[in-house]
Amino acid sequence: MTAIQHISTSRRIKDRVVQGLVYLAFALAVVPLVSVLWLVISNGMSRFDVEFLTHSMNGIGARDVGGGAYHAIVGTLEQVLLASVISVPIGLFTAIYLVEYGNNGRLSRAISFFVDVMTGVPSVVAGLFVLAFWILFLGFSYSGWAGALALSILMMPTVVRSAEEMLRLVPVDLREASYALGVPKWRTILRVVLPTAFTGIVTGVMLAVARVAGETAPLLMTVFFTNSINNDPFTGPQMGLPLFVFDQAARPNDTAVDRAWTGALTLILIVMLLNLVARLIAWWRSPARGR
Amino acid sequence: MSKQIQVSGLDAYYGSHKAIEDVSMTIEPRSITAFIGPSGCGKSTFLRTLNRMHEVIPGARVDGKVLLDGEDLYAGTVEPVSVRRMIGMVFQRPNPFPTMSIYENVAAGLRLNGRVSKAQTDAIVEESLKGANLWNEVKDRLNKPGAGLSGGQQQRLCIARAIAVKPQVLLMDEPCSALDPISTLAIEDLMAKLKDEFTIVIVTHNMQQAARVSDRTAFFNLAEQGKPGKVIEMDETSRMFTNPSEKATEDYITGRFG
Numbered sequence: 001m002t003a004i005q006h007i008s009t010s011r012r013i014k015d016r017v018v019q020g021l022v023y024l025a026f027a028l029a030v031v032p033l034v035s036v037l038w039l040v041i042s043n044g045m046s047r048f049d050v051e052f053l054t055h056s057m058n059g060i061g062a063r064d065v066g067g068g069a070y071h072a073i074v075g076t077l078e079q080v081l082l083a084s085v086i087s088v089p090i091g092l093f094t095a096i097y098l099v100e101y102g103n104n105g106r107l108s109r110a111i112s113f114f115v116d117v118m119t120g121v122p123s124v125v126a127g128l129f130v131l132a133f134w135i136l137f138l139g140f141s142y143s144g145w146a147g148a149l150a151l152s153i154l155m156m157p158t159v160v161r162s163a164e165e166m167l168r169l170v171p172v173d174l175r176e177a178s179y180a181l182g183v184p185k186w187r188t189i190l191r192v193v194l195p196t197a198f199t200g201i202v203t204g205v206m207l208a209v210a211r212v213a214g215e216t217a218p219l220l221m222t223v224f225f226t227n228s229i230n231n232d233p234f235t236g237p238q239m240g241l242p243l244f245v246f247d248q249a250a251r252p253n254d255t256a257v258d259r260a261w262t263g264a265l266t267l268i269l270i271v272m273l274l275n276l277v278a279r280l281i282a283w284w285r286s287p288a289r290g291r
Numbered sequence: 292m293s294k295q296i297q298v299s300g301l302d303a304y305y306g307s308h309k310a311i312e313d314v315s316m317t318i319e320p321r322s323i324t325a326f327i328g329p330s331g332c333g334k335s336t337f338l339r340t341l342n343r344m345h346e347v348i349p350g351a352r353v354d355g356k357v358l359l360d361g362e363d364l365y366a367g368t369v370e371p372v373s374v375r376r377m378i379g380m381v382f383q384r385p386n387p388f389p390t391m392s393i394y395e396n397v398a399a400g401l402r403l404n405g406r407v408s409k410a411q412t413d414a415i416v417e418e419s420l421k422g423a424n425l426w427n428e429v430k431d432r433l434n435k436p437g438a439g440l441s442g443g444q445q446q447r448l449c450i451a452r453a454i455a456v457k458p459q460v461l462l463m464d465e466p467c468s469a470l471d472p473i474s475t476l477a478i479e480d481l482m483a484k485l486k487d488e489f490t491i492v493i494v495t496h497n498m499q500q501a502a503r504v505s506d507r508t509a510f511f512n513l514a515e516q517g518k519p520g521k522v523i524e525m526d527e528t529s530r531m532f533t534n535p536s537e538k539a540t541e542d543y544i545t546g547r548f549g
Contacts (some may be wrong), residue, residue, distance in 0.1 A: 028332070103349050152431050169388070172384060173384060173386040174386055174388060174389070175347075176344065176347065176382065176386075177382065177386045177387075177449070177452075178388075178399070178403065179344060179347055179372075179375060180342065180344060180375055180380035180382075180399065180453070181375070181376070181378060181379070181399060181400035181403065181404075181452065181453070181456055182372050182373065182374075182375040182376030182377075182404060182456060183372070183399075183400070183403040183404060184372050188403075191403050192388055192390075192403075195390040196388070196389055196390050198390075285390075
């Protein structure tokens with residue numbers, strides 16, 4: 001017969017030490033996040049005013065106070081929207097093909113492989129590609145649309161991967177239940193599979209949007225640069241918030257640097273707002289709501 | 292509303308693996324036919340060949356004939372989707388659509404297949420839920436999610452969903468194996484009621500259930516693991532359980548194997 005054993009002191013010490021290390025690792029991981037947020041908010045608040053949100057940089061001299069990022073906000077929203085309009089349908093259809101029709105055949109394996117490759121494409125390369133192909137080879141001018149093309153190259157693989165994962169999570173049982181009712185396959189996908197995966201797909205799309213909204217390098221080469229408001233994303237150079245931050249931060253005056261901080265704050269707020277909207281949509285469509 | 296099924300010389304494959312071999316039988320209308328047999332003997336596979344659900348699995352195929360009142364379901368020009376509209380199916384695990392309410396679940400087959408008026412849908416939903424003995428329990432919460440019901444209620448919801456499209460035949464793949472005895476009883480009562488209207492085929496692991504509910508029983512078995520399953524014997528249920536003609540059937544029913 002063995003007696004009941006007590007936890008030895010050495011085990012108790014080890015337990016404490018490891019616990020302490022885990023807390024420390026957590027704190028280390030949070031430090032950069034909190035400090036970035038703190039810096040952006042504390043430095044950005046000083047210029048976060050109505051003028052900043054409603055005025056462009058047109059006619060603002062090198063040392064002038066005032067001016068704003070309205071042109072950059074409009075540009076970013078239009079470019080990200082256009083990029084989403086291009087990449088979400090393509091990404092979603094690709095994911096549907098991979099999950100529902102591909103059967104892991106040669107074509108679907110090839111698509112999977114190239115999506116993986118695309119995930120690894122550096123954002124500069126996406127910008128260079130659009131510059132070389134759309135602007136230099138086809139001869140179109142710099143525009144928000146060209147920027148959206150570059151952003152959609154970066155967005156597409158993220159959308160495909162996340163939508164694919166979500167579609168695979170939909171149980172086979174549900175598809176079979178629908179087939180057994182005499183519902184054709186395309187309708188099953190449209191009315192049963194997609195609604196079931198909807199929440200997850202929306203989250204995935206929002207992550208992709210958040211990722212591209214902060215891209216600077218591809219925009220530099222495609223939307224060019226401007227200080228004035230251009231509401232038309234298809235003609236003429238535009239601005240984007242990341243470009244605005246990049247440009248203002250490089251100027252030697254404090255007034256410009258302040259504008260850069262506020263630009264960064266605005267970008268964070270826009271991404272947060274979009275995330276919030278996505279959460280709301282997901283909650284509104286969630287099956288558990290009526291319970 | 293109810294049709295006879297005649298199967299002759301049916302083989303079913305998963306890729307190169309032959310799951311069932313040379314099955315021939317007649318399933319009578321307005322009656323309950325039960326399939327019994329040990330696990331892996333191909334009962335469920337055979338059931339799924341009857342409404343062309345087998346081929347949904349990649350690599351799966353079928354040889355042979357299945358005649359529904361004389362019409363071959365596997366003839367080259369037959370649209371599998373229309374076969375499934377005529378031959379409904381209830382699965383082992385209750386699988387209501389999680390994004391839909393109770394009402395929408397029952398109406399799913401109608402709505403997903405085309406335009407039906409609101410009044411017509413209302414009437415069919417009520418009729419189907421009454422038919423599945425679920426109406427009284429859910430009539431006040433038709434707009435609540437179907438996934439919020441208990442397991443037994445969910446399974447009756449799935450039966451209501453299957454009968455709402457007015458099939459000729461209802462296939463049930465171990466419909467009670469995930470349910471408690473009281474829900475099982477509710478579903479067995481329901482089957483006895485439904486057989487006035489439908490041809491019912493049920494796969495079950497529960498021999499008492501087969502004895503209780505079915506009119507005819509088929510016993511499936513396989514020579515050894517990896518060999519295809521076959522029908523050993525098919526007869527009136529009363530005779531199968533009292534005086535089977537095959538030794539293997541008797542051994543299985545009396546619990547000597549399987």
